[in-house]
Amino acid sequence: xxxxxxxxxxxxxxxxxxxxxxxxxxxxxxxxxxxxxxxxxxxxxxxxxxxxxxxxxxxxxxxxxxxxxxxxxxxxxxxxxxxxxxxxxxxxxxxxxxxxxxxxxxxxxxx
Amino acid sequence: xxxxxxxxxxxxxxxxxxxxxxxxxxxxxxxxxxxxxxxxxxxxxxxxxxxxxxxxxxxxxxxxxxxxxxxxxxxxxxxxxxxxxxxxxxxxxxxxxxxxxxxxxxxxxxxxxxxxxxxxxxxxxxxxxxxxxxxxxxxxxxxxxxxxxxxxxxxxxxxxxxxxxxxxxxxxxxxxxxxxxxxxxxxxxxxxxxxxxxxxxxxxxxxxxxxxxxxxxxxxxxxxxxxxxxxxxxxxxxxxxxxxxxxxxxxxxxxxxxxxxxxxxxxxxxxxxxxxxxxxxxxxxxxxxxxxxxxxxxxxxxxxxxxxxxxxxxxxxxxxxxxxxxxxxxxxxxxxxxxxxxxxxxxxxxxxxxxxxxxxxxxxxxxxxxxxxxxxxxxxxxxxxxxxxxxxxxxxxxxxxxxxxxxxxxxxxxxxxxxxxxxxxxxxxxxxxxxxxxxxxxxxxxxxxxxxxxxxxxxxxxxxxxxxxxxxxxxxxxxxxxxxxxxxxxxxx
Numbered sequence: 001x002x003x004x005x006x007x008x009x010x011x012x013x014x015x016x017x018x019x020x021x022x023x024x025x026x027x028x029x030x031x032x033x034x035x036x037x038x039x040x041x042x043x044x045x046x047x048x049x050x051x052x053x054x055x056x057x058x059x060x061x062x063x064x065x066x067x068x069x070x071x072x073x074x075x076x077x078x079x080x081x082x083x084x085x086x087x088x089x090x091x092x093x094x095x096x097x098x099x100x101x102x103x104x105x106x107x108x109x110x111x
Numbered sequence: 112x113x114x115x116x117x118x119x120x121x122x123x124x125x126x127x128x129x130x131x132x133x134x135x136x137x138x139x140x141x142x143x144x145x146x147x148x149x150x151x152x153x154x155x156x157x158x159x160x161x162x163x164x165x166x167x168x169x170x171x172x173x174x175x176x177x178x179x180x181x182x183x184x185x186x187x188x189x190x191x192x193x194x195x196x197x198x199x200x201x202x203x204x205x206x207x208x209x210x211x212x213x214x215x216x217x218x219x220x221x222x223x224x225x226x227x228x229x230x231x232x233x234x235x236x237x238x239x240x241x242x243x244x245x246x247x248x249x250x251x252x253x254x255x256x257x258x259x260x261x262x263x264x265x266x267x268x269x270x271x272x273x274x275x276x277x278x279x280x281x282x283x284x285x286x287x288x289x290x291x292x293x294x295x296x297x298x299x300x301x302x303x304x305x306x307x308x309x310x311x312x313x314x315x316x317x318x319x320x321x322x323x324x325x326x327x328x329x330x331x332x333x334x335x336x337x338x339x340x341x342x343x344x345x346x347x348x349x350x351x352x353x354x355x356x357x358x359x360x361x362x363x364x365x366x367x368x369x370x371x372x373x374x375x376x377x378x379x380x381x382x383x384x385x386x387x388x389x390x391x392x393x394x395x396x397x398x399x400x401x402x403x404x405x406x407x408x409x410x411x412x413x414x415x416x417x418x419x420x421x422x423x424x425x426x427x428x429x430x431x432x433x434x435x436x437x438x439x440x441x442x443x444x445x446x447x448x449x450x451x452x453x454x455x456x457x458x459x460x461x462x463x464x465x466x467x468x469x470x471x472x473x474x475x476x477x478x479x480x481x482x483x484x485x486x487x488x489x490x491x492x493x494x495x496x497x498x499x500x501x502x503x504x505x506x507x508x509x510x511x512x513x514x515x516x517x518x519x520x521x522x523x524x525x526x527x528x529x530x531x532x533x534x535x536x537x538x539x540x541x542x543x544x545x546x547x548x549x550x551x552x553x554x555x556x557x558x559x560x561x562x563x564x565x566x567x568x569x570x571x572x573x574x575x576x577x578x579x580x581x582x583x584x585x586x587x588x589x590x591x592x593x594x595x596x597x598x599x600x601x602x603x604x
Contacts, residue, residue, distance in 0.1 A: 027414070027416065029542075029546065030413045030414045030415075030543070030546060031413075031414055033413045033539055033542055033543070034410040034411075034413040034414050034539075037406060037409060037410055037413070037535065037536070037539050038406065038410055040532075040535055041402065041405075041406040041532055041535070041536075044402075044528040044529075044531060044532045044535075045399075045402050045406075045528075045532075047528040048398065048402070048526070048528050048529060051395070051525075051526070052392070052395060075410060075414060078407065078410060078411075079410075079411065079414055082350075082351045082407065082411055083351075084279070084282070084351065084352075084355050086282050086285065089282065089286060089348070089351055089352055090285070090286065090289070092347075092348035093286055093289055093290070093348050093349065094289070095348075096338070096341070096347070096348045097289070097293065097338050100334050100337060100338050101331065101334045101335070101338075104330060104331075104333060104334035104337070104390075104396075105327065105330055105331050105334060107392075108325060108330050108390070108391065
């Protein structure tokens with residue numbers, strides 16, 4: 001029950017993180033759907049890693065589950081990170097470029 | 112020689128120049144625009160499948176004139192000029208893009224009394240660029256036309272006169288200043304390693320071991336071209352700016368912009384698949400970005416209160432489905448991805464133009480200020496609802512067929528978790544659309560809601576109806592296109 005209560009509290013806090021407008025069925029249901037989608041997709045993406053390495057997949061699934069329940073709600077955090085701020089967009093573009101080049105260039109040496 | 116192939120690019124470029132010159136004369140501009148907009152899909156239908164060698168450098172002809180010491184060498188097989196390849200798959204995409212452009216231009220004329228020459232110039236120049244991008248078999252030529260497309264996209268946003276459009280256009284240009292040069296740098300690495308930018312030449316050189324397939328310059332070239340592909344398609348980390356771009360253009364402009372993105376994604380995706388599919392974990396990398404695109408974009412759309420931004424995020428999320436099909440990498444999944452790309456061009460155009468009528472009527476896209484719009488035009492309301500069903504993958508529409516193909520392809524390839532994810536994302540798309548639809552059309556009309564226009568122009572209703580008919584026809588008779596896609600995908604693998 002403690003886990004359930006924690007989840008419920010995080011959902012209540014989710015709306016206030018998103019905006020200061022009056023809470024309506026529309027935005028609460030949207031936030032809930034987003035939160036569930038993130039959780040399920042994270043688990044499924046972690047399971048997908050079994051095609052690369054089964055051990056890595058098991059470790060990532062456990063890590064994802066733990067990280068999710070200790071960092072709820074994720075939807076509002078993801079929303080704030082995906083704003084139209086040029087700084088944030090540029091940051092993620094540069095990080096992705098760096099990861100791609102590093103993983104592909106050095107990673108292929110060990111394949 | 113099939114002169115209709117280069118005409119698919121030349122005609123819109125000429126139209127772009129002419130409408131800009133006659134910018135002040137509305138009747139002339141409208142007449143020229145409509146004739147050219149309908150001519151482009153017609154040329155795509157009547158052009159015969161074939162190859163166009165620019166500069167008269169047919170390789171077979173040149174090979175017969177080569178000195179004997181060059182015969183059989185790598186240099187002898189190279190194409191020395193730009194080559195356009197036109198097959199049935201290009202016919203389908205250019206035809207559909209032409210239809211969307213025609214309907215968008217028609218809608219623009221109906222909703223705007225005084226037309227803008229520069230705005231139409233940008234539309235036609237963009238259309239010419241993406242057509243060339245589709246036809247070209249030369250990655251540098253593709254890059255050049257992609258940059259022209261990106262510039263026309265920026266221009267279309269600037270010419271749209273919506274709130275914050277300049278800011279978003281500037282941000283897109285700044286991020287493009289990272290994505291575009293990286294793509295060019297990747298192409299430069301390929302040119303430096305192989306000595307050609309023709310896709311067939313590159314494949315020939317790699318598959319016949321004239322170069323080391325894992326040479327550092329080729330590998331880094333792949334990484335940079337993959338990054339450029341993410342930029343051209345609007346996949347993460349470019350999904351936020353891409354959705355902002357769609358939401359800041361006029362609805363008819365957004366319909367065209369998303370079509371441009373799909374075609375850029377298709378052209379570079381196919382080129383990348385042809386050249387780099389041998390690289391280990393190539394498919395895994397594509398799948399990871401597909402998952403990111405689907406989840407991040409659909410999550411954002413579920414929490415969005417601006418319906419134009421919501422559709423924009425849904426459009427980017429649908430790109431994730433296309434990437435997923437490419438990433439799974441089987442013949443059936445690539446065919447499903449191509450079908451999904453076809454459907455996205457039509458469905459998203461329908462939703463941008465259809466939902467755009469709400470913006471036309473009320474000059475607001477904030478769902479919290481809207482309601483009761485079913486009373487204004489019930490026909491349009493129903494068509495938008497059916498368009499949303501097509502997007503979410505509800506039978507008997509085309510979206511259902513392509514998503515079913517994707518799910519089947521994922522299951523056949525052993526990616527059960529991806530099939531489940533695709534279904535769950537489709538459910539959330541359905542939920543998001545129904546939520547927005549209910550808010551805008553079905554809930555009671557707010558007392559303070561004011562109308563800028565009383566009625567929706569008939570041309571707009573006609574445009575949405577045509578797009579809906581295409582969705583229905585492709586949903587009931589998917590074989591019209593899927594047979595061609597399956598054959599093409601078989602050749603690709």
